Amino acid sequence: MPVKRPGRDAVPNMTDYDAERARFRWEVPQRFNAVLDILERRAEQSPDELALVTLRRDGGVTASYTFRELNLASRRMGHALAGIGVGKGERIFVMLPRIAEWYVALLGAIRIGAVPVPGTPQLTSRDIEYRVDRAEAVAVITDTDGAVKVDKLTDRLPTLAHRVVAGTAPSAGWHTMDGLLARASEGPTPVDPTAADDMMLIYFTSGTVSYPKMVAHTQASFGLGHMVTARYWQDLRPGDLHWTLSDTGWAKAAWSKLFGQWAQGATVLEMDLGKSDPDLILDTIERHGVTTLCAPPTLYRSLVVADLASYDLSRLRHCVSAGEPLNPEVIRIWEEGTRGLVVHDGYGQTETVNVLANFRCLPVRSGSMGKPVPGFDVDVVDDDGASVSVGDEGNVAIRVEPERPAGLFTGYWRDPDATAAAFTNGWYFTGDKARRDEDGYFWFEGRQDDVITSSAYRIGPFEVESALVEHPAVIEAAVVGQDDPDRTQIVTAFVILHPDAAPSPQLAEELQDHVKRLTAPYKYPRRIHFVSDLPKTVSGKIRRGELRDRLRGTTQT
Structure with a gap:
């Protein structure tokens, strides 16, 4: 018999935040395999409950697997490999x-x-x-x-x-x-x-x-590690149909489409989306009875522009978002359009599981990263690892000594220097800046490095710069993120041309196509500024921060 889907009145998995934080202990066995110890056990306990449903781009079902069926498919694949x-x-x-x-x-x-x-x-x-x-x-x-x-x-x-x-x-x-x-x-x-x-x-x-x-x-x-992601932030349980809109190439897919959700007994919904279509997404939520939704802020911004009132979203009971802070206005419109659903922001990285979140058992602070997830000691610290005062900006860091939490990566594989730089003075430094308010909520202030966040994609400038300088017309290039209300940031390039090349809209388009050919299309610079020089430090490093400041002070398009 199918498990009944929980409604909006379902009691949160965590009802007392402070008590759960005090009680929680990581229990990590010496021997562990996520497929055998989560999927195979769930297949033994609930063989006929749905584990995975996959949809075509038009919303039709392509496949559905019970826990037993998915477990057997994974066995066949293991033997095949x-x-x-x-x-x-x-x-x-x-x-x-x-x-x-x-x-x-x-x-x-x-x-x-x-x-x-x-x-x-x-x-x-x-x-x-x-x-x-x-x-x-x-x-x-x-x-x-x-x-x-x-x-x-x-x-x-x-x-x-x-x-x-x-x-x-x-x-x-x-x-x-x-x-x-x-x-x-x-x-x-x-x-x-x-x-x-x-x-x-x-x-x-x-x-x-x-x-x-x-x-x-x-x-x-x-x-x-992702059991805490699914249990506390996503608040999943048997009967839930959980949909995370994330590309399979990103760590967010492992966050929200694999083991944590199945450990909680939830069904994962997957859809082979092309370009995100807000009406198709809302229709899918209604038609299939999605109960929990995880989507990037960019997508929520597009959903609230649609006619929310024309869809029956009554079976949707809990919504979360991650990737960058979600605008309070978007949260407000979504809450009104869904008749009471507040988007719960969460925070983590490719290197971590969910480590900060707004939880169902606590008041949501719109625009905040939330509070530390049980199992993690997260703080705002200075460069030496000392806590900064309430309200002051500092580094978001996770304590790793004397006890290292599960849910944290082991290091940058085959890059000991990068690993050593990230783990210092008993902390893992995330590279993000934030401040903490008097009630313990964290508020994002920015990246310490130059990673660009655009439409939920994280883009490093180095690859784009390297592609640009391979074009014969380009001598040097610098790439930064420019603030954008729809995409959070857009990739923007500053280019120094060869003396024989002349700036033109045609050349800008040619450079964009050139980058698309050399690297993933989502990385191409949507704006290109032709310049005669680039700001640099005395050691010759490009001052990308100065370029970002320059963009904030210009209306050039």
């Missing part, structure tokens, strides 16, 4: 859209101790080459479009021994995922494949002064 020679600890580059195969691929790899390296389908062949090479991936799992991109790199990926396509193979040398699964066993895989501190996932960050770094997460840090 082992059968072609993928072993424990080896990296698999996974680049798939929002389809069921993404889940099966990741779950199959994780259950045998292999390490998926997710990437967004928007990546170019150049992006793929960098990621496969840096991670020394032995296998790739992608769709037909991705396989075509990989085929362009045939002689440049020496570690890549296995190629799997979800769809039609564009050339010889590819295994089809359907073919592998059809021949694979549904029997148990190794019963004790991983320790809790074995690596489970690698995500690439956005680069600021270098190419993207590799964030290493263990079985415990993301498998166990």
Whole structure:
């Protein structure tokens, strides 16, 4: 019998914030595997309850899996990967859209101790080459479009021994995922494949002064860690149908589409969205009875422009947002349009699980990052790790000594200098600036580095600058984020041209197309300013902060 979906009157999982904070202790076993200890156990306890529903771009159902069915699919995938020679600890580059195969691929790899390296389908062949090479991936799992991109790199990926396509193979040398699964066993895989501190996932960050770094997460840090994300912030429970609108290439997908939600007994909804369509999204919420929604601020801004009153959103009971602070006005319109639903902002990074949040059991402070999640000691500190006074700006930091919390990455893989810079004086420094008010709520002030947040994408300027200077007309370039009411920021470039090149709208468009070809399309500069020089420090580093200040003082478009 299907589990009844909870309504808006459901009692929060956490009813007393201070008591839960005092009570909470991380319990991390020595041996742990997220697939076996969460999905397989849930399949034994509730085999016929829905774990995953996937939709086409028009809203029609493409697949649905009970916990038993998804567990068996992950077994087949694990056997299939082992059968072609993928072993424990080896990296698999996974680049798939929002389809069921993404889940099966990741779950199959994780259950045998292999390490998926997710990437967004928007990546170019150049992006793929960098990621496969840096991670020394032995296998790739992608769709037909991705396989075509990989085929362009045939002689440049020496570690890549296995190629799997979800769809039609564009050339010889590819295994089809359907073919592998059809021949694979549904029997148990190794019963004790991983320790809790074995690596489970690698995500690439956005680069600021270098190419993207590799964030290493263990079985415990993301498998166990995201239980607090799902339990406290998302407030999930059996019967919930949870929808997170996030690309599969971003860590937000692991935040809200994998283990934490299933540990709570919720069903995950996935939709192969193209360009976000507010009316399609609202229609999907109504038609399928979505109960909990997680979306970036950019999407909420577009949803509140739609005619909310024309949709029946009565089964929607809890809404959360992350990525950047959500405007109080958007929160107000959404609350009015949904007849009482307040968006609960949360905060975390690729390097963490949810560590700050507005919770159902506490008053929401619109625009704030919320309070620390149980299990985390988060503070606003100076550069030496000392707490700053209430109301003063400082570094958002997570205490890691004397006890390191689960839910925190182990470090930047194969980058000891970056790891050492992030972990100092007993704290993990997030790189974000904030202030804390007298009631313990955190308020975001900005990034310490130069990462650009645009339409929920995090973009490092270095990659865009590197692409620009490869154009023969460009001598030097600097890239910053310019404030934008719809996208939070837009990528903006300042370009010094070769003496033989002349500024023009045509050249600006040519440079934009050039960047789109060399790197993921969402990274291209939407505005280009041709300049004769760039502000620099005495050591020659570009002063991006000065460029951002210059943009805030100009109306140039």
